[in-house]
Amino acid sequence: MIDIGANLAHDGFDADRDAVLQRAWDAGLEAIVITGSSAESARRAVEIAHQHRGRVFATAGLHPHHAAEWDAAHEALFRELATNPSLVSLGECGLDYFRDLAPRDAQRRAFEAQLALAAELGKPLFLHQRDAHADFLAMLREHRDRLGAVCVHCFTDTxxxxxxxxALDCHIGITGWICDERRGRHLLEIVPLIPRDRLLLETDAPYLLPRTIPKALLPRDGRRNEPAFLPYVVATVARACGREAADVAHDTASNARCFFGIKP
Structure with missing residues (x-):
């Protein structure tokens, strides 16, 4: 299994990050991609990946929540980080009209700039979209023929x-949202429609703890997600698709290696 999106640069992992990684390896993961969603987290993601070369990798982008901060310094930083072998994708970037933590025009400017940067550098792109499908799709469609591999991560939409x-040849990332019987049931009908070679799985840790985890195995705080819980996402996706969990784990790991250029 490969977790294609874990926020392990989050300060909530500072006290036990090495133990979190060991639990992931013990749970059967072969690799983890750490999401960089700001200048600080992108730098930290690359540092952590460098410390665990060959098993941990990083992305670098500016999340739409921080879009008002976009400037030439961010572009220069992401260009620099893109030369690091551990940096396998640009992003997380995109649009988020659900929380609107940055003005929408600032979100669109930052997203436009990062789409152009990914096209120029030829890097895969790790994208975020929430309640902004129309604008997001229009901008992505405008750039799509100049982009390489694209993943719409943490898909929760229709x-x-x-x-x-x-239709734009994107990969789709599925998280523990699909394990949530309160709000993720619609994904059980959508996931089987995703071609096997374009399905990717992720935890989005420390967020979106799968609700299918037995109570006895829940973390002490009952909230923090971590990559070791990816098998619960695999199991739910497998049931939704009428497949064996081992096959889903194998195929999605293969997809992740191809998408990010990760060598087995």
Whole structure:
């Protein structure tokens, strides 16, 4: 298994990050991609990946929540980090009209700049979209023929949105949201529609703790997610698709290696 999106640069892992990684390896993960969503987290993600070369990798981008901070210094930093062998993708970037923590025009400017940068550098792109499908799709469609591999991560949207992204040859990342019987049930019908070679799995740790984890195995605080819990996402996706969990784990890991250029 490969977790294609874990926020291990988050300060919530500072006290036990090495133990978190060891639990992931013990749970059967072969690699983890750490999400960089700001200048600080991108630098930290690359540092952590460098410390665990060959098993941990990093992305670098500016999340739409921080889009108002976009400037030439961010672009220069991401260009620099992109030369590091541990940096396998640009992003997380995109649009988020659900929280609107940055003005929407600032979100669109930052997203536009990062789309152009990914096209120029030829890096895969790790994208975020929430409640902004129309604008997000229009901007992505405008750049798509100049981009390489694209993943719409933490997909929680509608069947129509999934079909739009698949029509643009995007990969789709599925998280523990699918394990949430309160708000993720619609994903059980969408996931089987995703071609096997474009499905990717992730925890988005420390967020989105799968609700299918037995109570006895829950973390002490009952909230913090970590890569070791990826098998619960695998199991739910497998049931939704009528497949064996081992096959889903194998195929999605292979997809992740191809997407990010990770050598087995």
């Amino acid at each position: 069947r129509a949105a999934a079909e739009d992204y698949l």
